[in-house]
Every structure is written in C-alpha cells, then in structure tokens.
Amino acid sequence: MLHVELREAGFEPWQYLAEWQRQQIPAATARSGAAAVFVGTMRDFNEGDDVVEMYLEHYPGMTERQLESIAAEAIQTWSLDDVCIVHRVGEIHPADAIVLVAVWSAHRAEAFTACRHIMEVLKHQAPFWKQEKLATGSARWVEKNTQG
Amino acid sequence: MLHVELREAGFEPWQYLAEWQRQQIPAATARSGAAAVFVGTMRDFNEGDDVVEMYLEHYPGMTERQLESIAAEAIQTWSLDDVCIVHRVGEIHPADAIVLVAVWSAHRAEAFTACRHIMEVLKHQAPFWKQEKLATGSARWVEKNTQG
Amino acid sequence: MSVKVLFFASLRERLGRSEMLLDSNSALSVREVWEQGSGEASLPANVLVSVNHVYADAETSVKPGDEVAFFPPVTGG
C-alpha cells in the first residue's frame, strides 16, 4: 500500500503512525516483520543563523506525482508491504515535523535500505523549495540540501 | 539522553514514541533535525511453519547492560542527541512489537547509520533467546538470527 | 494553442514572473521555451526543468498544450 500526503497543517509523526497502524488490517501487521521510519524536523538554526520560520514552496501536481513514483519504485525494488510519505508545505516553525517516511517490509535490511533511499531521492527530486525567515528579519532561499 | 527498557507488557511503538516526545523539553526537539526509528514485529510464520506464540528469554542484568553500552557507544560515535531502546521479554504473540530502536541527531546520515548499527549489534550481542511455539504444538529454539 | 510556463522559488523571484502562456502552433525545444519565457539567452546549468510533471532537459520537445516548469535545485525533506 502506498500513501502520500502533502499538508499545510502541522502533525505529530508518531500519532500519525499510530493512527495509520490502526487502519491496517491485523493480518497485514503480522506479515510485516520490520518497519523503518524517518522524521525530519525543522531546526531553529542553519548556517550559523537563527531561523524563526520557514516557507515551503512546492509544485502542486508534480510534487505528489514525484513522491508517488518514488514510493512505487521502492515498493517494487525492495518488495515492501507499505510506504507512507507525509510532507509539510507552506509555513513551518522550529520543532515542526517537515517530513515523515515510513516503510514496512518482511525483513529489516529491506526496510532500512528502502527508507533511507526514499529520503535521498526525495531530497534530490521532489519539487520543494525552502525559504528561511531569519531572526534578523530577512528571508533567504536555501540553495541546496545537505548531503545524506 | 539514553533510555533502555525491557518489558513483559505489550506496547504500541508509535504511542510510546509520542509519549517520549512529549517528555522532551521543546528546545531539545528543535535541535534534533532527524529521527530514525526501527520496529521489529513478531510474524506468524518462520521457516515455513505457523508460529502461534514466542517466548523471549533474557539474562537479567547483562541484557540491560549490553543494551546500554550499545546505545552509549552509538551516542559517542555519531554524536547522537537521544537513543531509546525498548525490547519485550517473556510471552509474545504475532503482530506484537518486539523491539523499538529510536535515534535522534542533527543530521539524517547519522540517524540512519546509527539506528541500523544499533539493531545489528543488538541482534548479535544482546542476550535474548527466542523460543517459538508452533501451530503443531511443539516448541523450538530459534538457532540464529537472520542476516541484516 | 499555447504552452503553459511556470517558474518557482528563487527563479520566480529573480525573473519576476510565476506563470505565463506562450503562444505556439509548432513544437519547440525546452531551450526555446526558456528563451522566449524568461527573456534570457541560455538555460543556466543549475535550472531544472519538467515537462508535464516529468523531469526534462534543454533538448526535450514541447508541444502545444504542454506544461513546462523551470526551477532551482530542490530543497525539501
């Protein structure tokens, strides 16, 4: 199963996963021996400056399509049972969860590898752009992502 | 911060993490940009047989000590902010969470690498032994862990 | 028929436009869409392109009715 959500509203990633897990049929949970999850959170500093807010621009239509194709490819490659990707858009504040990637599979190697792979591809291909608002009052576009 | 818990009672891993997150001071959450989590769940089959229950034996004292030392070493090696390890002991049923490893750090590479490393070392060094109870009524010790 | 052209993020701000329609009755290359849409001569190496939501390059062919987007390196996650 593949679930992709872009959302403006904040979310608590563990509550989100608890909710998701409740929606699964019990048999499916007993089949997946392994879950690997990544959560990326907004920090209150970057490149030595205090960041008070962030705006996440995206490309409606293409962004969803890219995330779905990244998830679908991972499901194929590693025989995953489920992939769940949640990504914030719009205004974001420090300590907010920005991205959640969760992967379920029969074995741990596939879960770990697929979760990390999805994050790397998302960082390099999914059309999102971060603009930071600094404590000084100025705004700046983040020019590139950190290497994973 | 380092948190290790062995428990006989079942637990819902995402609720557990939501609880843990609530206990952290907000400043700490804003500092950690990345969280990587692994959950291992009991499956209802192994080596072609239906497994109806499992008993997890451990070595009280040494097991806690090993888990703490695995976590402490990972914190040092990858400059982690927090590590949380929860492991079931005693009677376990299919679809129960057996192990939860959660790691918080500034960057995603460290979080992913440390989480996976902790799971591998735990699988090879932490004194736990699984005995499976089969649908046929017989019991058998799991002789070795699968490769990660 | 026309080609819809979109610009995002810092590129949108630099060019001062987010969306435009380019009239065209024949096939164009992405390079030509960039030149006509941005008013700049050559497509910078660090500008990414998609045609109908799929990554493309300067030589990709664009038909009337297509949607072409230009944007800087992505920084999500």
Add this chain to the structure above:
Amino acid sequence: MSVKVLFFASLRERLGRSEMLLDSNSALSVREVWEQGSGEASLPANVLVSVNHVYADAETSVKPGDEVAFFPPVTGG
C-alpha cells in the same frame, strides 16, 4: 567463596541446569568453569560466555565471587 555459573536457553535445557555454585578458592579459567559446571569436556565453539555480564572467552580468568554465564548464539531483536 564460590563462582556462580548460569546456563541459558537451549543450553540450559540440554544440560538440565540453569544455575549452580562452584566452590573455588583459587582463580580458574572459563574453560575450567565450563568443564566443572557442565560436566562436559571441551567448551563448544558455538557456546558464548560472559564473566560478570561482559563477553569473555575460554582463557578468561575467573575469580571467586564472579558470575559466569554460558549460552547459545543470541536471537533477540
């Protein structure tokens, strides 16, 4: 003084004992603790050992008061 000896899991079942006290007034090697505790001649290669909760090997020295545990390969996680 004595050495506390523990056996776990399938090894505990095979030897039919989980815990014993070995009287000793002098230092022993893990190998000697195994021989006296299990009644078997040589420590099998797939039996793991700890002394006071730390992994050890056949040559590790054991003092009175120490806790020595023998167990099969671990299968947690």
